[in-house]
Amino acid sequence: MTDSYLPKDFLWGFATASYQIEGAPHEDGRADSIWDTFCRTPGKIAGAASGDVACDSYHRTAEDIALLKETGAKSYRFSISWSRVIPLGGRNDPVNEKGLQHYVKFVDDLRAAGIEPLITLFHWDLPDNLHKRYGGMLNKDEFVADFVNYARVCFKALGSKVKFWITFNEPWCSSILGYSTGLFAPGRTSDRSKSAEGDSSTEPWIVGHSFLVAHGAAVKAYRDEFKEQDGGQIGITLNGDWTEPWDPEDPADVEACDRKIEFAISWFADPIYFGKYPDSMRKQLGKRLPEFTEEEVALVKGSNDFYGMNHYCAHYIKHKEGEPDADDFGGNLEVLQQNKAGEWIGPETQSDWLRPYPLGFRKLIKWLSDRYGGPTFYVTENGTSLKGESQLPLEELLNDEFRCEYFRGYIGALADAHAKDGVDVRGYSAWSLLDNFEWAEGYETRFGVTYVDYEGGQKRHPKKSAKEIRGIFEKYIKKE
Ligand code: PNW
16 A cells, blocks of 8 residues: 555546647538648658548547447547637637537536546647738737637537536647747747748747736636536646756756746746746846736636646756747756766657656646746646557557556656545546547657557457556545
8 A cells, every 4th residue: 555645535537628629620511720730841740640530530529439438437528629619710700510529528428427528628729810910829819819719619618518628738839839930830930030021030929928818807707607517627738848957967957947847837836826927037038028917917817726737757957058949948958868877867768858857747847836936737638659660560569568557657646646645636637538639749649558450440449457446546646
């Protein structure tokens, strides 16, 4: 037995996102999102893949719910495709009843199966029309008004059945990978760094600011118009990795560790909990980082009922000497997987950026809990890919002991954070229920506890990890 534990009523389950699993891109009135168009741009996605079919989950909701039931999951985190609900995206564009009803039925079916839905409103798939019409998140006022309108449509249709809402998934990824490195849709990069229409030294910060204000405005709409009668909670999901100094003897590396977390997480969390951007960011970015108006502070500060935490791994951090580049987005430092002594932070996976280090989970959630005054956390993603997994024969692949070990380590670390460090954590969604479309990496990288046979009619085969998770939680969750 262990002396660490998770609270009674702990809500655990699995997560997915619309574009990564649904397929059916033009069915029942759905229009393109920026990910549909991005996938059609040559050279952007490994294997020229797209979410056109993905796991075909749009047609297989019953199968997915049956999979969830089999695992014993208490909750399911999924996202709504804005392009299904309002295909053209805007507040004066028509609502697509068919698209909306798909999610209403899905939520009803989940509830009937005893599974609590956690809904993400935006998991990166902006209606393409809004990008074309006014530049999407680059146009704060338009984007905020349209997002709030879309959120309200969802609250109205689903509010009475849904207790957990997440406005945005990982705004860091949409801002930096979408507007600085260009790895993600809409794929804007520093190529235009000298152009008059904006550049990668300003765009990610403008986009991030729009997300924050849109989050605050949607939360206000929920609290003013729905929360009382529906009794739900709303928050945002932020991603961030733990950091260890490359050279623990070097104070500059030690300091750079916190700076890295500030550039990744506090960028969004500080405005939400304190009403301002971190000093380290203001210092480096100056005027390129937008200022909050008083009205915006009123919207954004205090706008989380809970903190949605996505966490995968840790890195070593090495301070960079000299002036940061104009398009530096990390805090003028190097992110490394090996430290000065040549030790790796963790074992290899299929994802370059992901090396598991479970203790980092405990340390980061404690860091966040201390900084933000002990908020309530729901872990909204945590999981791993496995080096070479897609090359293995089916039988071996289904025996994903590496992933089981990952979950044992990370869930154990979470129980330690709860029981020993006093962190208020009430839920956990493993990424992911299914192997799915892993964005720029296409289908080679698999995160699922369920194998999806893309050549075999998207047939689902639960892996060992799908069965193991329940036992891990049973070991930690308090009985009385
Ligand atoms: C998260 N990185 O994305 C997303 O929320 C999921 O949609 C995704 O499938 C999952 O993690 C696994 O990758 C990330 O490069 C994508 O650091 C990339 C990074 C982090 C998170």
